[in-house]
Amino acid sequence: MSENNNVKTVARYVNLREVSESGDDVLVVGGGGREHAIVAKLRQSKRVGRIFGAPGNAGMDVTETGIGATDIDRIVENVAENPNIRLTVVAPDDPLSMGLVDKLTARGFRAFGPTKAAAKLEWSKSYAKDVMRRYGIPTAAYGAFTDIDDARAFVSGGKFPVVVKADGLALGKGVIIAQTKAEAFNALEEIMLDKKFGAAGNEVVVEEFLTGYEVSLLTFVDGKHFSLMPTSCDHKRALDGDKGLNTGGMGAYSPCPLFTKDLLDKTVKTIVEPTVNAMIKEGAPFKGVLYFGLMVSGDDIKVLEYNARFGDPETQSVLPLLDSDLYEIMNAVIDGKLDALDIKWKNKKSINVVLASGGYPLGYKKGCEISGLNDVSDDAKVYFAGVKRGDNGGFVTNGGRVLCVQAMADDFASARKTVYDNIVKIKFDDCFYRKDIGSKL
Ligand SMILES: Nc1ncnc2c1ncn2[C@@H]1O[C@H](COP(=O)(O)OP(=O)(O)OP(=O)(O)O)[C@@H](O)[C@H]1O
Numbered sequence: 314m315s316e317n318n319n320v321k322t323v324a325r326y327v328n329l330r331e332v333s334e335s336g337d338d339v340l341v342v343g344g345g346g347r348e349h350a351i352v353a354k355l356r357q358s359k360r361v362g363r364i365f366g367a368p369g370n371a372g373m374d375v376t377e378t379g380i381g382a383t384d385i386d387r388i389v390e391n392v393a394e395n396p397n398i399r400l401t402v403v404a405p406d407d408p409l410s411m412g413l414v415d416k417l418t419a420r421g422f423r424a425f426g427p428t429k430a431a432a433k434l435e436w437s438k439s440y441a442k443d444v445m446r447r448y449g450i451p452t453a454a455y456g457a458f459t460d461i462d463d464a465r466a467f468v469s470g471g472k473f474p475v476v477v478k479a480d481g482l483a484l485g486k487g488v489i490i491a492q493t494k495a496e497a498f499n500a501l502e503e504i505m506l507d508k509k510f511g512a513a514g515n516e517v518v519v520e521e522f523l524t525g526y527e528v529s530l531l532t533f534v535d536g537k538h539f540s541l542m543p544t545s546c547d548h549k550r551a552l553d554g555d556k557g558l559n560t561g562g563m564g565a566y567s568p569c570p571l572f573t574k575d576l577l578d579k580t581v582k583t584i585v586e587p588t589v590n591a592m593i594k595e596g597a598p599f600k601g602v603l604y605f606g607l608m609v610s611g612d613d614i615k616v617l618e619y620n621a622r623f624g625d626p627e628t629q630s631v632l633p634l635l636d637s638d639l640y641e642i643m644n645a646v647i648d649g650k651l652d653a654l655d656i657k658w659k660n661k662k663s664i665n666v667v668l669a670s671g672g673y674p675l676g677y678k679k680g681c682e683i684s685g686l687n688d689v690s691d692d693a694k695v696y697f698a699g700v701k702r703g704d705n706g707g708f709v710t711n712g713g714r715v716l717c718v719q720a721m722a723d724d725f726a727s728a729r730k731t732v733y734d735n736i737v738k739i740k741f742d743d744c745f746y747r748k749d750i751g752s753k754l
């Protein structure tokens with residue numbers, strides 16, 4: 314016991330010396346491409362020292378702690394034992410919904426991300442809709458139900474298609490667009506009776522089907538002030554032409570050219586400001602990244618959803634455009650001082666395309682050797698997600714979304730060419746990717 318304590322003391326001493334020489338340590342919770350993009354941007358800050366990952370991944374250039382992103386008690390302990398960790402960045406939805414930021418803050422540690430109460434905008438769709446209704450924020454008409462008969466009655470009295478959503482977090486799979494009453498009833502049964510998404514389906518939201526095009530708007534919010542990131546556009550379906558199954562996202566670009574300055578101004582006035590102010594009135598001021606999923610038709614803009622975090626893979630296109638210090642921004646968010654910063658963005662176009670394992674989003678192989686990474690040119694960047702070290706020291710596949718290739722340039726055509734010219738150099742068994750990301754720009 315005492316020996317252990319000694320070791321800890323020594324470790325602390327050594328760590329503290331490192332701080333003064335090389336900056337603050339940061340712990341990033343999560344281990345996908347989004348987290349890699351966050352880490353890459355944090356690395357550019359002179360104030361950041363070592364970066365740890367909970368869990369991180371082998372390609373991310375972090376010290377992997379072996380602690381899972383939802384193992385929140387161990388994460389808190391790890392931060393407590395390493396006083397050099399001056400910031401914990403909570404990137405994924407699950408630990409936010411479990412209250413990791415609340416737990417860290419209660420112990421006096423600095424954490425980037427919303428509290429559990431503020432993250433409810435994401436982890437309860439019925440709460441999000443209720444907030445939008447009460448504060449007059451434009452969104453699809455809806456009903457929220459805990460009783461399946463009430464939900465059936467609502468569906469029967471409405472139009473088709475209709476959108477059926479599990480209330481809680483369901484890895485992007487809890488949304489069903491039902492073309493007929495039978496399909497809607499079937500979706501309600503799967504969610505509410507069969508509990509296909511577990512407790513996420515204790516309540517459902519049934520929504521009017523909206524048409525138009527989708528835009529993602531990510532914002533930094535410090536409780537009171539906000540700062541917009543460039544808009545972006547995600548591609549959820551597995552295959553070209555938006556065919557195939559829904560995935561976590563197969564590629565993205567930023568900014569979204571269709572979304573004009575006028576539309577952005579209108580969004581700020583009718584959606585962003587009212588939401589930030591609503592959360593203050595709710596007694597749950599939002600601090601972190603607030604992600605507005607928008608549906609746009611002409612000059613009509615409605616909220617499809619809120620996420621309480623950076624999106625994946627939008628982040629891998631958006632954050633490379635950031636020309637300011639992300640560590641400074643995150644600290645300003647925590648301190649409620651975002652208004653004191655002048656955050657700069659590169660005036661460039663950015664695209665990323667995900668390379669996935671054959672079979673994803675269903676079953677797929679793991680452990681396939683990845684080759685060609687050294688041939689990737691300097692003007693492209695690889696963000697790693699499902700990878701680990703193989704026996705011979707190189708990377709092998711370890712997930713559905715394996716990595717993404719990102720590039721930026723003055724125009725989309727050049728950025729796109731750089732991405733696809735480099736993708737063909739990277740090889741692993743059964744690799745697939747979409748060939749049409751940004752093809753219409
Ligand atoms: N009311 C609607 N009308 C038309 N399409 C919709 C509607 N609601 C959702 N969708 C479609 O379903 C997708 C997923 O919906 P939503 O964003 O609410 O779910 P989610 O599971 O939280 O997604 P994510 O994984 O992006 O967080 C949307 O991006 C959109 O394409």
Ligand SMILES: [Mg+2]
Binds near residue numbers: 435618619620
């Ligand atoms: Mg969502």
